[in-house]
Amino acid sequence: MSAPDPTSARKLAHVDVCLERPVAYRTRTTGFEAVDLPYRALPETDLASVSTRTTFLGRPVAAPILIGAMTGGSRLGATVNRNLAIAAQRTGVGMMLGSQRVMLERPDAVSDFAVRRYAPDVPIVGNLGVAQLNLGYGPAEILRAIEEVEADGLALHANPLQEAMQAEGDGDFRGLIATLRTLPQRVGRPLLLKEVGHGLDAGTVAALGDAGYAAFDVAGAGGTSWARVEALVRGDDAADEALLELGIPTAEALRAAREVAGATPLIASGGVRSGSDVAKAIASGASWCAAAMPLLRPATESPEAVEAVLHRWIGDLKIAMHACGAPDLDALASLRPVPRAPERR
Numbered sequence: 001m002s003a004p005d006p007t008s009a010r011k012l013a014h015v016d017v018c019l020e021r022p023v024a025y026r027t028r029t030t031g032f033e034a035v036d037l038p039y040r041a042l043p044e045t046d047l048a049s050v051s052t053r054t055t056f057l058g059r060p061v062a063a064p065i066l067i068g069a070m071t072g073g074s075r076l077g078a079t080v081n082r083n084l085a086i087a088a089q090r091t092g093v094g095m096m097l098g099s100q101r102v103m104l105e106r107p108d109a110v111s112d113f114a115v116r117r118y119a120p121d122v123p124i125v126g127n128l129g130v131a132q133l134n135l136g137y138g139p140a141e142i143l144r145a146i147e148e149v150e151a152d153g154l155a156l157h158a159n160p161l162q163e164a165m166q167a168e169g170d171g172d173f174r175g176l177i178a179t180l181r182t183l184p185q186r187v188g189r190p191l192l193l194k195e196v197g198h199g200l201d202a203g204t205v206a207a208l209g210d211a212g213y214a215a216f217d218v219a220g221a222g223g224t225s226w227a228r229v230e231a232l233v234r235g236d237d238a239a240d241e242a243l244l245e246l247g248i249p250t251a252e253a254l255r256a257a258r259e260v261a262g263a264t265p266l267i268a269s270g271g272v273r274s275g276s277d278v279a280k281a282i283a284s285g286a287s288w289c290a291a292a293m294p295l296l297r298p299a300t301e302s303p304e305a306v307e308a309v310l311h312r313w314i315g316d317l318k319i320a321m322h323a324c325g326a327p328d329l330d331a332l333a334s335l336r337p338v339p340r341a342p343e344r345r
């Protein structure tokens with residue numbers, strides 16, 4: 001067997017480290033634990049009719065939950081994507097693919113990402129890194145990435161800290177705001193901007209708020225630290241802990257983005273780990289949530305293992321909505337989380 005190309009080898013190392021090593025933030029949390037949903041003792045709702053239905057990129061979905069961008073470009077990546085896609089279709093939720101750079105560089109990798117046949121009805125989102133836009137990628141590559149997998153749009157990931165921690169990462173992020181402002185119009189398909197777990201800051205969101213993005217995914221701190229993943233991949237025992245913990249907590253990133261995002265809807269991700277986290281995020285201004293890490297191990301096992309997590313979260317989201325008297329997502333979005341009372345010691 002020939003040696004894998006560097007991009008595929010790195011992707012495999014990422015999955016390996018995420019499965020086997022502690023990649024979560026150690027000291028930072030999302031901030032969702034600091035708020036409560038506004039509980040109602042007489043909610044005037046019927047749990048059996050609470051609806052989590054909505055749409056994403058024009059397709060109906062059963063819940064405002066997306067499978068986060070993960071992987072592809074290896075045999076394991078193909079299995080993971082297949083299992084995620086089957087679960088997405090059966091559960092009725094959207095799926096974000098991992099970076100398609102490998103498939104643009106190596107066309108035989110397209111099959112790892114081509115999951116539309118497993119998920120004909122749900123939203124599928126492609127993925128590329130913004131750093132690639134300074135290395136020759138543009139609207140043509142973005143369109144190829146969308147069309148070759150029959151996606152409904154594509155998320156560009158901004159990841160300066162992750163790239164900086166990578167042995168041969170891309171460090172040149174100059175001029176990207178100007179490029180990103182023009183892309184939605186030049187591509188003519190739904191584009192999203194996401195981080196990878198260190199958070200989109202309000203300045204970035206404000207700079208692109210009127211550029212025509214279909215959504216901003218804040219992908220904040222509190223879940224997987226990609227600086228930590230890269231340090232572990234490199235075997236760097238002396239990494240600067242403060243850099244591995246650097247990022248904007250998801251709840252704070254969401255609050256700040258909501259103030260400046262204008263009409264662009266928001267996805268909350270980064271450490272979203274339960275149905276009640278989803279409820280708190282929607283009540284804090286997100287239109288959808290996404291989660292990656294909690295679905296990785298299940299995705300190496302079976303579609304059913306992924307479905308079990310998603311069903312649990314959707315069930316708990318319904319209970320959370322019922323417990324604060326929200327029969328649907330519009331009602332949930334009109335609520336506000338309340339500061340959590342201090343814990344008993």
Ligand SMILES: Cc1cc2nc3c(=O)[nH]c(=O)nc-3n(C[C@H](O)[C@H](O)[C@H](O)COP(=O)(O)O)c2cc1C
Nearest residue numbers: 069070098099157196197223224270271291292293
């Ligand atoms: C194994 C794995 C691979 C990932 N690969 C990508 C990727 O290719 N592109 C991307 O935008 N984000 C990627 N991510 C980042 C996630 O989409 C997400 O933003 C981040 O992990 C924070 O969410 P979490 O706390 O739910 O894991 C990856 C995450 C995991 C766990």
